[in-house]
Amino acid sequence: MLGEWLDWTLDEQRDTPRQGTFASGRFDISAPGVMRLTPHRQRPDAHACIFSAAIHGNETAPVELLGAWLSELEAGTLTLGAPVLVILGNIPALKAQQRFIHTNLNRLFERGLSASGDEPDRARQLMAEVDDFFSDNAALPKLHYDLHTAIRASLYPRFVVEPYGDSDTHSEQWQWLAAADMQAVLHQHQHIWTFSHYSKHYHGAQSFTFELGRVAPFGQNDMASLTPMQALLGRLSEGTTPAESDIEAVTFFRVRHELMRHGDHFTLCFDDDTPNFTHFAPGTCLANDSQTGEYRVGDTPLHVVFPNANVEIGARAALLVVPCAPPTNA
Numbered sequence: 001m002l003g004e005w006l007d008w009t010l011d012e013q014r015d016t017p018r019q020g021t022f023a024s025g026r027f028d029i030s031a032p033g034v035m036r037l038t039p040h041r042q043r044p045d046a047h048a049c050i051f052s053a054a055i056h057g058n059e060t061a062p063v064e065l066l067g068a069w070l071s072e073l074e075a076g077t078l079t080l081g082a083p084v085l086v087i088l089g090n091i092p093a094l095k096a097q098q099r100f101i102h103t104n105l106n107r108l109f110e111r112g113l114s115a116s117g118d119e120p121d122r123a124r125q126l127m128a129e130v131d132d133f134f135s136d137n138a139a140l141p142k143l144h145y146d147l148h149t150a151i152r153a154s155l156y157p158r159f160v161v162e163p164y165g166d167s168d169t170h171s172e173q174w175q176w177l178a179a180a181d182m183q184a185v186l187h188q189h190q191h192i193w194t195f196s197h198y199s200k201h202y203h204g205a206q207s208f209t210f211e212l213g214r215v216a217p218f219g220q221n222d223m224a225s226l227t228p229m230q231a232l233l234g235r236l237s238e239g240t241t242p243a244e245s246d247i248e249a250v251t252f253f254r255v256r257h258e259l260m261r262h263g264d265h266f267t268l269c270f271d272d273d274t275p276n277f278t279h280f281a282p283g284t285c286l287a288n289d290s291q292t293g294e295y296r297v298g299d300t301p302l303h304v305v306f307p308n309a310n311v312e313i314g315a316r317a318a319l320l321v322v323p324c325a326p327p328t329n330a
């Protein structure tokens with residue numbers, strides 16, 4: 001199953017079986033990098049689960065993690081008890097080991113998207129796959145974990161971004177994230193058309209973007225730190241209740257401001273290797289933009305997440321965030 005999926009994903013021309021069975025279920029590969037797993041016996045607590053990776057092509061740890069989890073299913077050490085849609089997002093970028101080829105796929109998941117090109121076409125295909133999967137499993141609670149790694153080091157190496165949306169995140173999610181050793185949660189403050197946001201906004205799914213360490217080539221990822229995360233994927237795919245931990249060890253943040261690049265010339269006022277969540281005091285200069293001038297921290301200290309001066313004009317150059325209390329349902 002794993003072999004067939006990766007073969008067809010990485011080499012579309014190969015004559016690979018597109019469906020088959022394994023000890024506890026069936027697999028159906030509907031497109032390169034898109035595979036449905038259907039259990040022979042669905043457990044009563046099952047969620048309809050989507051696990052996605054490689055929405056950014058150079059983020060390899062999540063691909064290794066999904067490979068390790070699929071190997072457990074294939075070996076029969078894990079029993080499938082929930083339907084799962086597994087996705088590798090940007091295949092040309094994965095082959096090239098680049099974040100994207102033409103544009104950032106993780107800003108294109110919006111219905112009615114009119115842009116043309118390979119990444120917009122892939123976004124439309126993946127949105128349709130998500131719609132079909134959730135509609136075919138309409139009786140089940142919906143869940144989507146979109147797995148990434150961050151460009152820079154981080155004061156919290158493993159954290160999740162909670163997309164903005166009308167639907168609430170259930171209290172159990174916070175405990176599952178804590179048990180999976182996620183160290184921080186960042187609540188988004190507005191709609192950003194990411195893949196995890198798509199499932200939350202249009203389907204009301206329990207959905208997060210996971211940042212599982214730092215970008216590294218295949219084979220050089222710290223997979224030991226992701227053992228608790230693999231256990232979470234394992235429990236969800238078994239349709240059993242994941243381990244819970246109390247959330248004391250998790251730090252919560254909220255986005256205060258999205259720093260955008262507007263001008264041809266854009267620089268950040270701090271070192272390139274500044275880790276995510278670094279704190280900046282009031283008055284500190286954070287960015288210089290040829291279009292909008294200097295950006296300085298106001299009266300409230302800010303922490304910087306995902307700083308990147310080399311984004312396209314009009315794209316996000318950093319999230320400026322503040323600590324906040326845990327959700328009242330946590």
Ligand SMILES: O=C(O)CCC(=O)N[C@@H](CCC(=O)O)C(=O)O
Pocket residue numbers: 056106148149150151152161163192194196209305306307308
């Ligand atoms: O490390 C970075 O600078 C970028 C990491 C990354 O790709 N983050 C995601 C976050 C998506 C979200 O806000 O949910 C992204 O920018 O797409």
Ligand SMILES: [Zn+2]
Pocket residue numbers: 055056059148149
């Ligand atoms: Zn990413």
